[in-house]
Amino acid sequence: MEAVKAEGLTVVYGRLKALDEVSFTIPSGSMTAVIGPNGSGKSTLLKTLIGLVKPAAGSFKVLGSTIDKMRGKVAYVPQREEVYWEYPLTVWDVVALGRIKAVGPLRPVRKGDRVVSQSLERAGIESLQSRRLSELSGGQQQRIFLARAMAQEADLYLMDEPLTGIDAEAEDRLLDILSDLRKEGKTIVMTTHDLSSTLELFDNVLVLKNRLIAFGRPEEALKTENLVQAYGSERVAMHLSDVRRVAGWR
């Protein structure tokens, strides 16, 4: 089945075309990285897929249906700067929010809720559960929001720049958890401006510069001509040593 199918997706902000007739199909149980320079429409693409930004033209389906029908089955992990970390919640509290729809109104999420404890465990943060949000490292913060998405029992995970500002070890842990989710048939789509060897772990790379430059297996999508189109030749030269490590790229 297709997790995301976009056809001619166009999003306009005033006179600016943030997305210009973007079409692609992401299969279920895959991991996709969305890359492109700043302002290339990466975040806009995610915000369109969760239904927050309405396309001016074109259409898309998530999990085989419209986003309004699939709300709740799609999880969104925001960029870390968008979160107010001083909010006095514990790690458990935040992950428990993922159960808000399942538990329903007028009832609290039980302290022993199994989905919450499993999500904490799978994200490797059960030892942190009574910590305050403001006391966590960047990698831990990222995993809390991933755990909240798991508690939501989502099938499609849309993540905005989860690898930004976390160290290599935290990145490995996050990618391990995501590979496990992929094995269960969950679909992961993340934006990143990290043009490094981690990209070879993904099934597909989507290169965006407001219009779709390339979509496909990492070694195909990351060909020089695609990167030059997206970033301009200077930026590509800068990242060449990193990109060279991507499997199959010459």
Place this chain on the structure above:
Amino acid sequence: MIEFLIEPLTYEFMRTALATAVVVGLTASTLSVFVVLRGWSLLGDAISHSVLPGLAFSAAFNLPLTLGGAVAGVVASLLVALVESRSRVRNDTAIGIVLTGAFALGLVIISRIRPTVDVFHILFGNVLGVSPQDLLLTAALGFVVILLISLFMKEIIAFTFDPLFTYVVGLPTNLIHYSLMIMMSLTIIAALQTVGIVLVISLLVAPGATAQLFARTLGQMLLVSLTVGVFSSVAGLYLSYYFAVSSGGAIALTATLVFFSAMMLKRR
């Protein structure tokens, strides 16, 4: 000391005033936690000023003040959102425009149709003139607000922490948002006679802000906020009695002083 506290209560109007002050302190400081965490202090200020034309309009047409005030509060928050989305101005600018515009409209209506109404009392409160019926209305409004917050606590936490998340999981985000706006308007009306619509913002901001300095959990934050809110209202009332100063001014000033003292204490 005991005598100092008991003496004013031999008067009926002071007993009514004290009860009203406690109710207002409880209601405003409960909401204050979420106002502070969501960063709505300025928006709260806009809503409180915008309640004026609603009150004036209701008074002119003999409608319930609560209804007029609540509608005006929601209209103001809608206007702020509209100005923000339809132009390039930022949130604080949108608030500044709506706040002054609504307030001016209120004054114009009042000056035209109800020249006898005491604007000073609406703006800055007159807790010593609270009738038992007023107390009943204040208590009813406070009860509704606190009940709604306790019933929908987890939805309100989810929304004030991460509104985009509540939208993505499929909760009625707009309903939660505007319910909070209505609750703010109702709290402002409940506080009308205690602190008035201009000074009410102090009870909607200072208790939560003070609580945030110390609290590690949301439960603690609510507790500290409630304590500060009730303490400020009661202490302010006594100050206004003994020093014969404006009750609204004394309460708002106490709340402000509590915040600054707490901040100094925290820094050491």
